[in-house]
Amino acid sequence: MKTVIFDFDGTLVDSFKVAIEVAHELTHRSILVQPEEIVRLRQLRLLDVAKELKLPRWQWPILLFRGRRMMARRLDEVLPFADMPTVVKDLHESGYKLLVMSSNSQVNVQRVLDARSLSQYFGHIKGGIGLLGKSKGLRELMQQEKLDLANCIYIGDEPRDVEGARKVGMPCISVTWGFNAPELLRDHHPLAVVDTPEQLRKELKKWGGK
Structure with missing residues (x-):
């Protein structure tokens, strides 16, 4: 999967x-x-x-x-980005397994997903990742969920997301609507840089062959 x-x-x-x-x-x-x-x-x-x-x-x-x-x-005060709920729902219904890994706490993430009716689309939520611990978190998540690296991809908005994924051999797609500017993200050469949730959906469908 x-x-x-x-x-x-x-x-x-x-x-x-x-x-x-x-x-x-x-x-x-x-x-x-x-x-x-x-x-x-x-x-x-x-x-x-x-x-x-x-x-x-x-x-x-x-x-x-x-x-x-x-x-x-x-x-x-924390709301999903416009169109992200639609994209998440579509990916879930298309057979993708959706997980969350964040530097925020697991409790905070769960509360927001619950409040915005998004919890049903996600499996494991791994929170509390250190600011420089993305690669360690990804390895732990893959082990906990028994994931095949060849079938995994990480989505983030910062260079450390790209770098963390690269350290474990995982592709990463960068989104430009988050914390860091598009130019900085492109300098770190992710698999793709997307400007809208719809572009993200298309890139993931292309990556997943669905």
Whole structure:
């Protein structure tokens, strides 16, 4: 069975504004993030954003834990991207196995999927992945679900998604409606870069031969 593994934030759901505001609160920045700064940050990899915000690496796990808890209080603001529910439903009905792997917590992901009537289309949800732990998470997920690497693909919105998938030999499709800009995604050479959920659906149908 062909298996599609989705990232969550920035791929399935639009949590960018909430994430920026949570990061702003976590770093105790006194100046609100301006639109032009958001545009600039979208051009940067996660490591570079952390440097911009002067966040030492040892603080990342602590900030990520706190960020998940803060985001949990604002999940009602997190909505699926337009047309993604339709694409998810179509893929499910076409026989694809759909899973989620995310740096967000499993509880947060499940709550949003439940609230938006999307849980029925997904199998395992693997949450709590470290910021640099995508490859480790994918290996664990494949082992837990007894997946055949040749039949798996990862969908994400950041370079670390592409890099994590590449480390385990898995293709990755990048979506441009999430956290990072299209130019940055293309520089990391995913299998494809798509601009709309409908384009994603077509690429997955082509990949899966359905």
